Amino acid sequence: MTAAPSPRVTIKDVAARAGVSKGAVSLAFNHKPGLSEATRDRIFAAAQELGWEPNLTARSLSSSRVDVVGLAICRPARMLGLEPFYMEFVSGVESVLTEHSCSLLLRLVRHVGEEVALQESWWRGRQIGGSILVDFRADDPRVAAAERLGMPVVAVGHPSLTGSLTSVWTDDATAVTEAVRYLAALGHRRIARVGGAAALGHTVIRTAAFDAAARSLGLAGARQVATDYSGEAGARATRSMLTAAPSDRPTAIVYDNDIMAVAGLGVAAEMGLGVPGDVSLLAWDDSQLCRLTHPTLSAMSHDVHGFGAEAARTLFGVIAGSGPGSHPVPTPVLTPRGSTAPPRS
Amino acid sequence: MTAAPSPRVTIKDVAARAGVSKGAVSLAFNHKPGLSEATRDRIFAAAQELGWEPNLTARSLSSSRVDVVGLAICRPARMLGLEPFYMEFVSGVESVLTEHSCSLLLRLVRHVGEEVALQESWWRGRQIGGSILVDFRADDPRVAAAERLGMPVVAVGHPSLTGSLTSVWTDDATAVTEAVRYLAALGHRRIARVGGAAALGHTVIRTAAFDAAARSLGLAGARQVATDYSGEAGARATRSMLTAAPSDRPTAIVYDNDIMAVAGLGVAAEMGLGVPGDVSLLAWDDSQLCRLTHPTLSAMSHDVHGFGAEAARTLFGVIAGSGPGSHPVPTPVLTPRGSTAPPRS
DNA sequence: AGCGCATACTCAACCGGTAAAGTCCGATTC
DNA sequence: GAATCGGACTTTACCGGTTGAGTATGCGCT
Numbered sequence: 074m075t076a077a078p079s080p081r082v083t084i085k086d087v088a089a090r091a092g093v094s095k096g097a098v099s100l101a102f103n104h105k106p107g108l109s110e111a112t113r114d115r116i117f118a119a120a121q122e123l124g125w126e127p128n129l130t131a132r133s134l135s136s137s138r139v140d141v142v143g144l145a146i147c148r149p150a151r152m153l154g155l156e157p158f159y160m161e162f163v164s165g166v167e168s169v170l171t172e173h174s175c176s177l178l179l180r181l182v183r184h185v186g187e188e189v190a191l192q193e194s195w196w197r198g199r200q201i202g203g204s205i206l207v208d209f210r211a212d213d214p215r216v217a218a219a220e221r222l223g224m225p226v227v228a229v230g231h232p233s234l235t236g237s238l239t240s241v242w243t244d245d246a247t248a249v250t251e252a253v254r255y256l257a258a259l260g261h262r263r264i265a266r267v268g269g270a271a272a273l274g275h276t277v278i279r280t281a282a283f284d285a286a287a288r289s290l291g292l293a294g295a296r297q298v299a300t301d302y303s304g305e306a307g308a309r310a311t312r313s314m315l316t317a318a319p320s321d322r323p324t325a326i327v328y329d330n331d332i333m334a335v336a337g338l339g340v341a342a343e344m345g346l347g348v349p350g351d352v353s354l355l356a357w358d359d360s361q362l363c364r365l366t367h368p369t370l371s372a373m374s375h376d377v378h379g380f381g382a383e384a385a386r387t388l389f390g391v392i393a394g395s396g397p398g399s400h401p402v403p404t405p406v407l408t409p410r411g412s413t414a415p416p417r418s
Numbered sequence: 419m420t421a422a423p424s425p426r427v428t429i430k431d432v433a434a435r436a437g438v439s440k441g442a443v444s445l446a447f448n449h450k451p452g453l454s455e456a457t458r459d460r461i462f463a464a465a466q467e468l469g470w471e472p473n474l475t476a477r478s479l480s481s482s483r484v485d486v487v488g489l490a491i492c493r494p495a496r497m498l499g500l501e502p503f504y505m506e507f508v509s510g511v512e513s514v515l516t517e518h519s520c521s522l523l524l525r526l527v528r529h530v531g532e533e534v535a536l537q538e539s540w541w542r543g544r545q546i547g548g549s550i551l552v553d554f555r556a557d558d559p560r561v562a563a564a565e566r567l568g569m570p571v572v573a574v575g576h577p578s579l580t581g582s583l584t585s586v587w588t589d590d591a592t593a594v595t596e597a598v599r600y601l602a603a604l605g606h607r608r609i610a611r612v613g614g615a616a617a618l619g620h621t622v623i624r625t626a627a628f629d630a631a632a633r634s635l636g637l638a639g640a641r642q643v644a645t646d647y648s649g650e651a652g653a654r655a656t657r658s659m660l661t662a663a664p665s666d667r668p669t670a671i672v673y674d675n676d677i678m679a680v681a682g683l684g685v686a687a688e689m690g691l692g693v694p695g696d697v698s699l700l701a702w703d704d705s706q707l708c709r710l711t712h713p714t715l716s717a718m719s720h721d722v723h724g725f726g727a728e729a730a731r732t733l734f735g736v737i738a739g740s741g742p743g744s745h746p747v748p749t750p751v752l753t754p755r756g757s758t759a760p761p762r763s
Numbered sequence: 764a765g766c767g768c769a770t771a772c773t774c775a776a777c778c779g780g781t782a783a784a785g786t787c788c789g790a791t792t793c
Numbered sequence: 794g795a796a797t798c799g800g801a802c803t804t805t806a807c808c809g810g811t812t813g814a815g816t817a818t819g820c821g822c823t
Contacts, residue, residue: 081779083778083779083780084779084780085779085780093802093803094802094803094804095779095780095781095803095804096781096782096802096803096804096805097801097802097803098780099780099781099782100781100782100801100802103781105782106800107800107801107802108800108801108802109800109801109802112801112802124542125542126538126539126542126543127543127779127780128479128542128543128544128778128779128780129543129544129545129780130475130478130479130484130543130544130545130778130779130780131479131544131778131779131780131781131808132779132780132781133475133780133808134473134475134476134479134778134779134780134781134808134809134810135779135780135781135782135807135808135809136780136781136782136808137781137808139475141523141545156505159505160501160504160505163524163526164526167524167525167526171525176523176524176525176540176545177523177524177525178486178521178522178523178524179508179512179521179522179523179524180512180516180521180522181508181509181512194471195521197469197470197471197473198471198472198473198474198475199473199474199475199476199809200474200475200486200521303706304706304707304709304710305706305709305710307710308710332706332707332710335680335707335710335711336710338711338712339710339711339712339714340712341712342712343712361648361649361650361677362649362677362680364649364650365649365650365652365653365677365680365681365684366680366683366684367683367684367685367686367687367688369684426809428808428809428810429809429810430809430810438772438773439772439773439774440773440774440809440810440811441772441773441774441775441811441812442771442772442773443810444810444811444812445772445811448811451770452770452771452772453770453771453772454770454771454772457771457772472809472810473808473809473810474810475808475809475810476778476808476809476810476811477809477810477811478778478810479777479778479779479780479808479809479810479811480777480778480779480809480810480811480812481778481810481811481812482778544779
């Protein structure tokens with residue numbers, strides 16, 4: 074990539090124009106003491122006139138600070154596009170990065186192995202100052218990699234999955250339990266759950282919590298299934314559940330994201346089942362999508378934007394040298410809407 | 419951001435280990451001629467043993483190549499998350515960037531002014547080798563900015579909007595015309611369109627095309643309205659259209675994205691109107707979402723992933739010095755599904 | 764033998780900044 | 794009046810690569 078921009082303005086030009094040395098310009102632009110107000114002003118004026126901005130590349134080289142953080146997302150593109158979660162998460166991350174004049178290096182990868190290689194390469198090549206790691210799974214190879222590299226990272230996932238890494242996480246277990254209790258309180262006994270990717274740590278956690286909650290409430294008819302988070306998989310799962318004999322058919326279904334819940338709504342309609350009359354549906358994540366359907370979707374709501382922001386804030390902490398820690402963000406809360414109701418007698 | 423990584427290994431260490439000079443290592447790693455096979459192998463072996471990867475920062479500094487391209491997206495976060503379009507576009511861009519070991523610097527901005535400043539700062543600070551500009555509007559300030567800076571960019575938008583910049587675009591006018599013709603062919607006379615943001619160039623183009631098509635087909639009942647692309651706005655617009663007196667109510671509605679179409683579907687259901695019996699709905703962009711609803715949504719389908727890929731490919735061309743050009747990508751095609759049918763007599 | 768000429772490297776300058784040490788100078792201090 | 798001091802800059806040495814000029818070696822050719 075060869076760039077042939079307009080005659081490059083460098084710190085030297087600015088220094089010359091202001092009648093000072095490069096060092097002085099550097100001091101001024103980094104807001105460090107040791108310059109008179111007058112000189113400082115002259116320098117800024119000169120920079121302004123020449124349209125100069127410090128070359129970040131050069132700056133990182135000599136100061137070994139990098140104002141870029143990495144984020145690799147590992148899901149098939151088809152699904153990514155659909156899940157409001159990531160974009161919202163990214164936008165939360167951004168909101169914090171921007172305050173620090175920091176940028177986000179984004180990459181979509183196909184599997185964890187690829188991500189490990191990428192993160193290592195980013196870090197080794199000093200492209201990033203740290204990374205946000207998402208979608209943890211059991212025995213995630215990124216834990217060891219980050220430790221080995223001594224790379225500042227924040228792991229978005231339950232502490233039980235992220236080893237010694239600093240983590241930012243939501244209490245999925247409690248949220249699942251609340252969801253099940255709510256449906257049970259409405260009178261549902263046959264509650265089903267359409268989960269996310271089985272390989273992901275939080276799916277495992279939710280699955281266990283669902284089982285535990287069902288057991289403790291004595292719900293014999295509870296069942297769950299894992300999917301790949303896609304709407305199609307959600308539709309398939311729903312269809313398979315709702316085609317069971319009426320006495321066996323779930324009267325309420327919890328979904329692990331909202332796109333699958335929308336798909337579930339579509340399937341119910343296609344089968345001529347009323348929501349929430351014949352079956353109640355409960356979504357997860359609660360993007361705007363849940364308010365657009367008819368009926369509107371009850372959901373476990375989650376401040377995804379804030380989640381991303383907290384992850385970014387925590388990363389800055391790690392980069393600044395704060396020791397490992399665990400940062401829980403608020404547990405998703407139930408937002409009842411039109412898709413849940415007591416089962417028809 | 420101060421990083422305290424494990425003892426940094428640099429090109430010097432590798433050179434020492436391989437018993438050659440820094441220059442030799444550089445030659446080897448850039449696959450340039452002038453080294454014997456044997457030396458080359460020794461160098462790679464040494465690098466491998468030390469776990470060295472060239473510091474991209476240093477490399478960009480001396481070679482003035484930057485393996486990063488920028489993308490700023492300007493829409494409120496709430497809407498962004500929802501629109502599958504961008505993530506799919508990004509994934510298309512990525513797929514090409516990856517082949518060139520290039521990364522994507524992503525930023526969400528609030529308005530064009532902010533984007534112009536950002537792009538300028540990125541370019542001046544040599545953070546990026548070029549940029550992909552999206553969401554063009556009439557008299558877009560980015561055109562002048564890019565020219566002034568001599569910055570390699572590819573403009574995603576109709577050539578009429580992108581001035582002298584190299585553009586990548588879809589033929590929205592033709593697509594809109596096709597959509598209207600299709601609905602008219604089904605027998606619809608009162609066709610409405612729920613458009614996107616009025617400030618955006620392609621909205622203007624689609625609006626004009628819709629008008630022209632309606633006129634040429636002699637559809638007196640055609641009407642359209644602009645929104646902000648959000649599902650809520652889509653719902654509002656739909657509600658307002660469908661509450662008109664039956665003799666005035668549109669029998670078919672075209673939406674500018676799929677999220678609004680989903681919202682429209684919800685509104686129709688809420689009002690007790692059958693789709694496609696009472697009203698036909700036609701979405702745009704056609705993400706997976708359109709196949710999940712009931713009825714499924716007919717849509718103008720678009721290979722968004724490919725669109726992004728083409729934009730990235732074109733950007734590499736621009737960076738490599740190819741002159742300005744116009745790169746149309748395939749026109750969206752109609753994919754009829756369950757939400758469109760002839761109007762009820 | 765002598766010359767030209769690849770080939771295979773080395774060397775040193777340079778990219779555009781930062782940072783630590785050094786210089787200059789006027790104001791205090793004793 | 795010499796020594797001290799601190800503020801305001803300047804100098805210089807990097808940061809970790811790339812690059813072009815320079816050098817040593819070997820080989821073919823007359």
